[in-house]
Amino acid sequence: MNKIKIGIIGTGNIAKTHGGNLQSIPDVLLGSVFDINTKSSQAFAREFGMTVRNSIEEVFSDSDAVYITVPNKLHAELSLEALAAGKHVFCEKPFALNIGDAEKIVNAVNDAGVIYQLGFNRRFAPVYKKMKDFILGGDLVPVSFNIKMNRGELQTPPWTSNPEITGGFLFESTLHLIDMVCYLFGEVKKVTAVGSKTIYPCVDDFSMIFEMENGIHGVLSSSAHTTWMYPFERVEVYGNHFAISNDEMESVTYCSGLDQPYCQETFSTLPIEKRWGFIQEDSLFIARLLGKQEGDMDLIATHIDGYKNVELIENIYQQIGLGR
Ligand SMILES: NC(=O)c1ccc[n+]([C@@H]2O[C@H](COP(=O)([O-])OP(=O)(O)OC[C@H]3O[C@@H](n4cnc5c(N)ncnc54)[C@H](O)[C@@H]3O)[C@@H](O)[C@H]2O)c1
Incomplete structure (x- = not known):
């Protein structure tokens, strides 16, 4: 079976938690990363065996699904770009910061027909x-x-x-x-x-x-x-x-x-990854991408x-x- 290729946008604190979890899931191939702070993306790529890209578009073209792990105010914009590129999205909370953006993302998820999951660990x-x-x-x-x-x-x-x-x-x-x-x-x-x-x-x-x-x-x-x-x-x-x-x-x-x-x-x-629910949410996201999810669907945000x-x-x- 093909592995799911994951891209990560934003390589700060929470990205490290997800990176570690994803690394432990056999169906995952950790692909490429982008961060405006290149020192951060390089260190992250070294730690998780990933490739540093120069733009989010490059990450999208190289991924089946992307993790959006940047500060709050960028979630809506980057989610919309990822969805427009037809990528499955795992986005950290919050979903958006105003109802106008929230509505755009709902429409974009429906139009793209992809899997979207929010990080409510x-x-x-x-x-x-x-x-x-x-x-x-x-x-x-x-x-x-x-x-x-x-x-x-x-x-x-x-x-x-x-x-x-x-x-x-x-x-x-x-x-x-x-x-x-x-x-x-x-x-x-x-x-x-x-x-x-x-x-x-x-x-x-x-x-x-x-x-x-x-x-x-x-x-x-x-x-x-x-x-x-x-x-x-x-x-x-x-x-x-x-x-x-x-x-x-x-x-x-x-x-x-x-x-x-x-x-x-x-x-x-x-x-802590298990106590706080992070490994479970990442595992379920990947299972959903593989069409393998059983039970636990009510847990998904x-x-x-x-x-x-x-x-x-x-x-x-x-x-x-x-x-x-
Ligand atoms: N679910 C949870 O329990 C939990 C815990 C921590 C953080 N979060 C959420 O995760 C998000 C990130 O938090 P964090 O603590 O990892 O922050 P952080 O500051 O440690 O990391 C954010 C990273 O995003 C990068 N970045 C900023 N602008 C960018 C851009 N335009 N393109 C690419 N990269 C960019 C920064 O350089 C930084 O490396 C926040 O929205 C936060 O609410 C959730």
Whole structure:
């Protein structure tokens, strides 16, 4: 069987994670890379046995599928170019930074008839998979939720506080948990939000109330200046005398009834790529390209999920009225 030839645009931090994962998948041939920083692309190419190209077009012409792992503000533009070239796309989150671009990508994916996957690794992380499995299996019937998704600072790297590059703090780590709300609980009927701009030159604190179409409701708070006090990320779900919560991607704790002991599963012994769901999302992307995917399809974040996220986030920023 032919191997899938992968091109990578952007050779920074997250590209290294994907590069390492892809290297371990036998059906993958790591092909070529492009980065505006040639030192970075050369070092990356050396590490993963790839070829450095001088433009994205050269990478496209040399690949079956491309990974887009550049800063947020470039995702829409590069996704559209890759789709126009007929390439399958794995794009890191966020999908796009405004609804106009989101709509263009949805149309382009449909027109190109290729596979498009968004990098929402948390869907694949064992802690969240456990929650989803309890819900799908009917053991946990969620009624409400309480979520926090914090960041310690917006200083490293410095551009993380620049909404011109990120699209706003909500498009950073918070987005993973906005996606999680939709992934675990379904369609959002209404979101009500307040926020403030205090420590950084972007809206850096959010309190949001979600009402879902199926009646589930909950809160999500997100602050960008909390220090890295553990855990910075936690989802608590409350159901039919069933409660479950996680501490980042390290452990999940649940109690399945009033007369039940509570149980904890800890994943800290797993390599981080597996604990955070990165290897699983890359493996599934490649399996989809090979037409070999079985099960787990509900884990995939598609262009439709991406569109809905952007729509929600624009709505939240409009309600707060302080810009990005
Ligand atoms: N899923 C996750 O958990 C996760 C984690 C980290 C980052 N990300 C996302 O991945 C993306 C990249 O983040 P990162 O931490 O790797 O950033 P990074 O700054 O480490 O890497 C980005 C790379 O893109 C290159 N680049 C910039 N403009 C380019 C262009 N026009 N053409 C080609 N290359 C260009 C830069 O030179 C740099 O090497 C961001 O959108 C971020 O949100 C996702």
